[in-house]
Amino acid sequence: DAGITQSPRHKVTETGTPVTLRCHQTENHRYMYWYRQDPGHGLRLIHYSYGVKDTDKGEVSDGYSVSRSKTEDFLLTLESATSSQTSVYFCAISLIKGTDTQYFGPGTRLTVL
Amino acid sequence: GQQLNQSPQSMFIQEGEDVSMNCTSSSIFNTWLWYKQDPGEGPVLLIALYKAGELTSNGRLTAQFGITRKDSFLNISASIPSDVGIYFCAGRRTTSGTYKYIFGTGTRLKVLA
Numbered sequence: 380d381a382g383i384t385q386s387p388r389h390k391v392t393e394t395g396t397p398v399t400l401r402c403h404q405t406e407n408h409r410y411m412y413w414y415r416q417d418p419g420h421g422l423r424l425i426h427y428s429y430g431v432k433d434t435d436k437g438e439v440s441d442g443y444s445v446s447r448s449k450t451e452d453f454l455l456t457l458e459s460a461t462s463s464q465t466s467v468y469f470c471a472i473s474l475i476k477g478t479d480t481q482y483f484g485p486g487t488r489l490t491v492l
Numbered sequence: 493g494q495q496l497n498q499s500p501q502s503m504f505i506q507e508g509e510d511v512s513m514n515c516t517s518s519s520i521f522n523t524w525l526w527y528k529q530d531p532g533e534g535p536v537l538l539i540a541l542y543k544a545g546e547l548t549s550n551g552r553l554t555a556q557f558g559i560t561r562k563d564s565f566l567n568i569s570a571s572i573p574s575d576v577g578i579y580f581c582a583g584r585r586t587t588s589g590t591y592k593y594i595f596g597t598g599t600r601l602k603v604l605a
Contacts, residue, residue: 486533
């Protein structure tokens with residue numbers, strides 16, 4: 380168990396509403412990531428963070444923003460949710476320097492109606 | 493976005509059989525990771541590899557870092573029903589400023605009792 384929690388675990392929302400997903404880690408790892416997983420597409424990187432207030436875009440960042448004000452929390456925001464953002468969202472953490480591994484959270488299933 | 497080629501995409505095997513799957517890339521990697529994902533859960537790290545030619549075991553699982561550094565292999569010996577799931581590979585290049593992992597498309601394993 381890598382000490383990663385995601386909240387909420389399930390959410391149903393309507394098109395056009397803002398949604399924020401939270402990832403919390405207790406490992407003090409520097410690097411944090413948000414992925415989405417869809418059938419036929421595997422895991423795709425949305426945004427990642429390489430330190431407090433340091434973030435960068437992944438391959439599918441349109442429509443998403445992130446914030447990291449503390450080492451332990453990484454927030455993913457859908458400013459105006461669309462049906463195409465219905466997916467399972469995974470947070471992950473990495474140490475990279477030292478032991479190069481990546482651990483995943485349990486996921487958040489988001490449905491946008 | 494870039495993804496690793498993982499094969500086979502799916503496989504049905506009889507309980508007790510050995511399983512082999514592989515992951516290939518057009519780029520050289522410095523780290524290879526293997527994950528298993530059960531339905532409704534996040535990927536769980538099985539094995540991490542850091543050196544070309546490295547062979548690492550975790551119980552009935554054995555993974556190898558290819559000598560060319562462009563591929564990796566995972567073997568499962570004497571499969572059991574709980575081996576069912578999706579297996580992912582992931583790789584990372586340790587070039588400056590690269591904090592991102594690239595994922596394979598997954599191998600779906602089904603075990604027939």
